Amino acid sequence: MDDLLGEQWLSAAVDLLVRVVEAAGALIIFVGAMVAFVRFVINGxxxxxxxxxxxxxxxLGRFLALGLEFQLASDILRTAIAPTLREIAELAAVAAIRTALNFFLSREIKEERAELARRQGGAPDPADPGAAVSAEPSR
Known part of the structure; x- marks a missing residue:
């Protein structure tokens, strides 16, 4: 009986964590979309x-990539307690799809960042403090 109550408590706790992480991922994507929309209108x-x-x-791509990482984390949490073979297969499929999306999104961000730096003569994007691209050759 104690084991059953312990499993039920653990299952309920993980379910709550899954919902929190999913909500965080959705919120990140939503905030990114709103920020991008406002910047789009202003630039337009x-x-x-x-x-x-x-x-x-x-x-927007950075927000999407981060949101997808949170969604993948929630999927992994969902299968943390006694997963069935079907749940493992579904997780593998979802993880593969999200990983592929994230890979191609990251590659596109990198290409766009390089193109932007090329257009600006090697200057980093001022909206992206993490993309400091040096125009000077390394010594």
Whole structure:
């Protein structure tokens, strides 16, 4: 009886954690979409040039990648307690799809960042403090 209550408590606790992590991932994606939308509107009104939207896409891409990582974490948590073979197979499929999405999204972000730096003569994107690209050769 104690084992059953312990399993039920653990299952309920993990279910709560799954919901919290899923909500965090959804919130990250939502906030990223709202930030990108506001930046899109501002850039559209001020600049009206296609290349002014590249930093907006890069920012949204970073939010999407982070949100997908949280969603994958929730899927892993969901199968943490006595998973069936079907649940493991579903997790593997979902993980593969999300990993592929994240890979291609990261690659596109990297390519866009390089293109943006090339257009700006090697200057880093001011909206991205983590993308400091040095224009000087390393010594």
């Amino acid at each position: 009104v001020r600049h009206r040039r296609t290349e002014s939207f590249v930093p907006v896409r890069l920012g």
